Structures are given as structure tokens and as C-alpha cells.
Amino acid sequence: MAVAEGTPPLVSPSQEMASELSEFGYEQELHRSIGSYASFAAGFSFVSILTTVFQLFGFGSSFAGPFMFCTWPAVFLGQLMVALCFAELAARYPLSGAIYQWARRLGxxxxxxxxxxxxxxxxxxxxxxxxxxxxxxxxxxxxxxxxxxxxxxxxxxxxxxxxxxxxxxxxxxxxxxxxxxxx
Structure with a gap:
């Protein structure tokens, strides 16, 4: 089967990743032992708003009483958004330097x-x-x-x-x- 003229050649995902990394000055040698789930878990625990909620549990319950529990779904959703951002950035830009590198590349x-x-x-x-x-x-x-x-x-x-x-x-x-x- 002949390839039509002007049709781009098929590129495997690993070749595409290697070319993207070469744009940043890196060679494709990163051992990707942390997958999407682990990256999401790290993001969830790393900037854990929920940890702060538990640390300040006594403070919140003394001022807000049982109503404090009504804030937890909002905290969970916010934490979920942060974790999803970390997972996406880590999957897209697997560079050392983490937040600094991501922010520098994007902004x-x-x-x-x-x-x-x-x-x-x-x-x-x-x-x-x-x-x-x-x-x-x-x-x-x-x-x-x-x-x-x-x-x-x-x-x-x-x-x-x-x-x-x-x-x-x-x-x-x-x-x-x-x-x-x-x-």
C-alpha cells in the first residue's frame, strides 16, 4: 500500500515523546517508574488541603460546630482539582524541577x-x-x-x-x- 504524497509519516507515541523532550534539551532516557495513578496520589497528598482540615479540626469545630462538616465536600473538590493538575502536568512535562519548571514553561x-x-x-x-x-x-x-x-x-x-x-x-x-x- 503506497502512502499518499503529503501525508505525514506515522509516529509512535514513544517517538513523539522523545521529540517533545528534545525540544526541552533532554534525551529520551527517563525511566518512567511513576505512572498516572502514582502521580495523582502524590499530588493529592502533596498539597493536601484535607491534612490542614484535620490539623485544624478542633479550631473549626469550636467556632463552627457541626456545620464545619458541610465544608468538607468543597475541600475535597478543591483538592481533587489540584491533584488532577499535578497528574496532567507530570504526564505532559516529566521534567526535574517540578513546579518551578512547569510554571516557567507555561508562564x-x-x-x-x-x-x-x-x-x-x-x-x-x-x-x-x-x-x-x-x-x-x-x-x-x-x-x-x-x-x-x-x-x-x-x-x-x-x-x-x-x-x-x-x-x-x-x-x-x-x-x-x-x-x-x-x-
Whole structure:
């Protein structure tokens, strides 16, 4: 069967991806061990608004009472949209640099710069919030988590010092995991 003149040649999906990556200066050598589902799951847990809802559960229920539960569907839908955006961007642009690279490619250098710095600030706040949440929960579960002093209240010097220690431990563990590999 002859191909009509002017008809573009058939290109396999892997050849198309390789040509798209070459536009960004990359060779097709990325081992795609994270699929769409894993990318969606990472997006869902990474910027988890639901985590914040659980951390601030007491605060919300003390001011809004049972009505607070009516806000959860909106939170879930917002989180779902964020996760779907992450999954789409990761599938379309599998580049290192994540949010900075995506924002730079889609919106330019200035947008990428702001996205990168916003992400760094968000990571700092996330680690601080996780340390406070761990200090509020873990010593109540097992007293062995209260390494510094005896008072686990976050408002005391020993509680705050222990929260910092727990935060540093989590930072070290997550840094080692991310440095080794995603597998």
C-alpha cells in the first residue's frame, strides 16, 4: 500500500515523546517508574488541603460546630482539582524541577521564579505545621516521643523544643528517602 504524497509519516507515541523532550534539551532516557495513578496520589497528598482540615479540626469545630462538616465536600473538590493538575502536568512535562519548571514553561521566567519561591516558603511552613501536629499527637500516643523534657504542651519550652526535634527528624528521613530514589 503506497502512502499518499503529503501525508505525514506515522509516529509512535514513544517517538513523539522523545521529540517533545528534545525540544526541552533532554534525551529520551527517563525511566518512567511513576505512572498516572502514582502521580495523582502524590499530588493529592502533596498539597493536601484535607491534612490542614484535620490539623485544624478542633479550631473549626469550636467556632463552627457541626456545620464545619458541610465544608468538607468543597475541600475535597478543591483538592481533587489540584491533584488532577499535578497528574496532567507530570504526564505532559516529566521534567526535574517540578513546579518551578512547569510554571516557567507555561508562564515564563517570572512566573517560574515566583512559583519556585512560593514552593520553598510552602515547604518551610509545611514542615513547621507537621512538627506542631506531631508534637500535639505523638507524645499522647506514646511517651517515648517526648524526648526533651516532660511537658508535651506545645506552649512550653520543652514541648516546643521537642516539636523542633521531631521536625528535624522528619526532615532528615524525608531528605534521605528523596535523595536515594523514588522507588
Amino acid at each position: 515564563g521566567h517570572i512566573v517560574g521564579w515566583f512559583a519556585g519561591w512560593t514552593m520553598i516558603i510552602a515547604q518551610i511552613v509545611t514542615v513547621a505545621a507537621a512538627a506542631i501536629a506531631m508534637q500535639a499527637v505523638l507524645p499522647a500516643i506514646w511517651s517515648g516521643f517526648q524526648v526533651v523534657g516532660g511537658d508535651p504542651s506545645i506552649a512550653t519550652l520543652t514541648g516546643a523544643t521537642n516539636a523542633i526535634l521531631l521536625g528535624v527528624v522528619v526532615l532528615i528521613i524525608t531528605t534521605v528517602i528523596n535523595s536515594v530514589a523514588v522507588r
